[in-house]
Amino acid sequence: MNDHDTAASTTPLTGTRVRWFLRATAVGMLIMATVNALSYFVRSSDWSSLIGKPKSNAEAIGFPFVIWEGGRTYGGLFADYAAMGLNILVAAALGMVLGLLAVSKHDRLNRLVEALDAEESNPMQQPVQFSLFGLMVATTLAAVFAAVASKLAIHPETLVAIYVLGPICLVAIAMLPRRLSWQRRVAIITPAAFTLIAVAIAVGHGLGMEFDKVLKGIFLCWTPQSALAAIALTTMILVRQHQRGTTVSDRSSRC
DSSP: OOHHHHHHHHOTTOOOHHHHHHHHHHHHHHHHHHHHHHHHHHHOSOOGGGTSSOSOSOOEEOSSSOOEETTOOGGGSSSOHHHHHHHHHHHHHHHHHHHHHHHHTHHHHHHHHHHHHHHHTOGGGOOSOOOHHHHHHHHHHHHHHHHHHHHHOOSHHHHHHHHHHHHHHHHHHHHSSTTOOHHHHHHHHHHHHHHHHHHHHHHHHHTTOOHHHHHHHHHHHHHHHHHHHHHHHHHHHHHHHHHHHHHHHHHHHHO
16 A cells, blocks of 8 residues: 555545545535525525415426426425436536546545645644533523524514525634634534524524425525535635645745
């Protein structure tokens, strides 16, 4: 086993060609899920069901094929599963294209994430200490805030704020402590996300909305924002590591 294989086996972010193919395929599927979520706002002329009782059935979702329209029963089924299957095939095709691209660049990607992991694992780069107790305290305070907010803020505007600002707030909560590892940021953002979803469900219940309508709103509004944020942050980190690697190589060649 060479040094590169050893590093790949000990660094959780690195991977084989198969792993990078699967990661890129997942990114392709996420992109298509994002486009499908955005299609609701293009195909629908009435968005009232996201913040209360619907005023009409002028709703539809799906890309490139429509998989659901308001007012249609689909023979007792939830959606047009044939169209959904075609959309999944399109998503899989996009994922495979991205997967093949990632496979062709997997050595470079491994070097980038190895450098990133080495930087984050350096104790000198992590002045902010994180503890499970601190997370529990923060989560408890968030839960108390959620309970108060759900009683005092039963308004459509509250749901709109959660739909629009939810992902931004979650990313801010996770990113504000500087130089935490990505595992610790996930540990912060996960309970915060569930807390915010619980608030949305409580507010929706107070507005007389069905449970699935609130979840639909969260999917439609959070998926595009979360996907764009994840892609942007990942791209920014990889570009930064690439630039640092190029700078180090230039300095070495000059010496």
